[in-house]
Amino acid sequence: MDKATMTEAIIARKIEKELTWEQMGSDLGMSPVWLTSACLGMNSAPAEKAAAIAEYLGFDQSMATALEAYPTKIWDQAVPTDPLIYRLYEIVGVYGDTLKEVIQEKFGDGIMSAIDFSMEVDKIEDPKGDRVLLTLNGKFLPYKSW
Template sequence: MISNREEVTQLILSAKVRKGIKWGAVADVVGLSKEWTTAACLGQMTFDKEQAEKVGELFGLSDEAIAWLQVAPYKGSLPTAVPTDPLLYRWYEIVSVYGTTIKELIHEEFGDGIMSAIDFSMDINREEDPKGDRVNVVLSGKFLPYKTY
C-alpha cells in the first residue's frame, strides 16, 4: 500500500542507484527538459499518464506507484527550512545576501509585482572557463504585476 508520493520518490531513488540510471536519460525518455523531469521524479511535479508509464517502466514501478505519479504532490523538497547541505545552502545564501537587491532591481524595471515560480523554467549548464568551469543557471519567470482593484 502506497499512501503518499514521497514513498514513490524513495522507490525511484533506490532504483536509480541500483540500475545506474542518469537523469539525462530519464529526460530523454520523457521528452522534456532534464530540470523538469528530475523535479517530477523527485516528487515536485505531476506527470501525465503517458509520461508516468514511461518513467514507471524505466524504474520498474508498480501500477499503484505509476498512479501516484499522476497525482499533484505536496511540494517542497528540503527537510529543514534552512538547508544544511552545502550545495543547497549556497542557493539559500544567494537569496539571503542578494534578496533585497533582487527585489529592488525587479521593482525598478517592472514596478510592484513578482517573478512567477509557477510560469517558470530553469536551465542548468556547464560554462567552460579556463580558471575553473562554472555552473551557469538561467531562471526565467513571468513577471506578474500586483492587481489594483
C-alpha cells in the same frame, strides 16, 4: 503509494540502473530539471509522462499514479546544512532584495511566477574551474489593484 515512497523507489532504481537525470530526461524527451523535480515529489506529472517514467524505470501503474498525484509543497523551513543547497539560500539572502528591486524596476510591482516557470542547469567549462549556470525563467505577475 505516497510521494515519499515513490521518491525512494525511483532513486533506488536510478542507482540500480546507473542512470543520470540528464540521461533519463534525454531518453524520455523531458527536461531533466522538471523530471528530477517530479521524481522527487515536488511536481505532478501529466498521465502520459507519468506512464512513460514508470515504464522506463520498470514500475507498475501505482508508480504512475503516484507521479500524477498533486504534491503538497512543504520543505524544511530551517536553513539547510547541505553546502550546495545552503549556497542557494545564501544567494537569495545576499541578493534577494537586490533581485526584487531590479525586477520591480524593470517590470513594476509584482512577482516572478514559480508556476509558469522553467529552469535549466548548465555546465560551462572554464580553465579556472568549471562554472554552474542556473537559468530561472518565470512569468512576471503584476499585483493588481481594485
